Amino acid sequence: MIQEFQTPPAHHLYYAIFLLIEKECEVEIGKLGTYSFQRGVYVYVGSAKRNLKKRIERHICIEKKKRWHMDYIRPYGTILKIITYDDSLSECELAGKFIAKGKILVPRMGSSDCKCPSHFIYLGTPALPLTDEYIKSFNYK
Template identity: 45%
Template sequence: MINPLHTLYAVHLKIDQAAAITVGKLGHFHLKEGTYIYVGSAKKNIQARINRHLQLEKTIRWHFDYIRPFGSITKIITYEHTIGECLLAEKLRKQVGGVYPIKGFGSSDCRCFSHLIYLRKAQAPC
């Protein structure tokens, strides 16, 4: 059971083969192979949101849904809401030495560059 104070999550997605994708209105992108971390939030029922992200067959609703079929989820970590989704994304990016590969990904309701992080180095994500 997930702690009820946890409304933030980080999904670690491993992409084994580069792919060309279209992410809704954001446009066309090239995903490199490697590990990506997507930071999101669910104010209500985080377990349902996580379960949805684990599914491959679903209606596309969020940016993450566009890249999900191209990789395998290696882990999902939940966090307390106190830091906020934007600060968590930036904290994780710095912690893993990652970059933001797609402008606006997961951040259409804030001013962040992105909530998707790409790990440049072959390293174990946090």
């Protein structure tokens, strides 16, 4: 579980939040509708052109007014890890790396402002290790 989030480097614009959902649940994701979520690890890819730390701190908080798709699912999961990225790849390219190794359960989640199929990807069972080696397997710094 995330205890405290450190300030990301100033040149970082993108983030990946790894969320563990321990019990199957049904959640209404704003205008996208109601979806069933399996137990397991998910990743949410996002960006903040200004104040990345503030955006991530907002996602860490559970009780808040719902604005982003992540706000709807956040109360049902535990944040395992947060990684920030520079602009070596775009937000959509980064999401694509995770999509290639995962499964989309909610089409358009987190990607309403682009043409990506989703920015919220199911990665597998809770036993999935979120090691640095696993993260590097996405060929991203």
